[in-house]
Amino acid sequence: MTDSKPSSPGDGCAGCTIGSRREFLLDALRASAAALVAIGMAPSGAEAMPLRWISALASKGEEKTYPVPATDGVQIDKDNEVILARNGKSVWAFALACPHQNTALRWDAGNNRFQCPKHKSKYRPDGTFIEGRATRSMDRYAVKLTGNNVAVDIDKLYQEDTDNALWQHAVVTLP
Numbered sequence: 547m548t549d550s551k552p553s554s555p556g557d558g559c560a561g562c563t564i565g566s567r568r569e570f571l572l573d574a575l576r577a578s579a580a581a582l583v584a585i586g587m588a589p590s591g592a593e594a595m596p597l598r599w600i601s602a603l604a605s606k607g608e609e610k611t612y613p614v615p616a617t618d619g620v621q622i623d624k625d626n627e628v629i630l631a632r633n634g635k636s637v638w639a640f641a642l643a644c645p646h647q648n649t650a651l652r653w654d655a656g657n658n659r660f661q662c663p664k665h666k667s668k669y670r671p672d673g674t675f676i677e678g679r680a681t682r683s684m685d686r687y688a689v690k691l692t693g694n695n696v697a698v699d700i701d702k703l704y705q706e707d708t709d710n711a712l713w714q715h716a717v718v719t720l721p
């Protein structure tokens with residue numbers, strides 16, 4: 547047998563990691579978002595935060611630049627494995643990988659939270675851990691405001707447990 551790719555997100559993804567099954571997981575992420583739309587769980591009210599796929603505007607070394615999100619929502623740059631999330635005046639950049647075992651996280655628009663498809667850890671829009679097997683919140687990249695853009699340094703990834711002060715401050719507060 548030459549094709550070991552699972553036929554659906556639920557039947558063989560248990561060992562997936564960002565490096566080994568990245569494309570499959572991103573496909574599953576897209577399918578999940580589409581499924582939520584299909585079953586009527588897509589954002590319908592003012593508080594729902596939609597998902598968009600984005601690419602960096604510019605890339606200078608490890609610094610990736612994105613436009614400041616105009617509205618609340620979640621944006622995913624699959625090429626750089628960056629999640630950009632805005633909620634009110636706050637903007638965060640997260641690693642796409644779940645902090646537990648590196649599975650690509652999904653955005654559950656119906657419940658306004660991130661969820662890991664592997665062990666079901668759940669996180670708030672600011673990345674803070676809600677429940678599941680993970681032992682910390684989502685990892686945050688260093689971010690800064692540069693004019694109308696957000697610059698994300700993908701060489702500086704902070705973990706809530708080991709880099710708590712930096713993790714806490716890895717947020718852009720919009721004027």
Ligand code: FES
Nearest residue numbers: 644646647662665
């Ligand atoms: S890999 Fe995400 S909770 Fe285990």
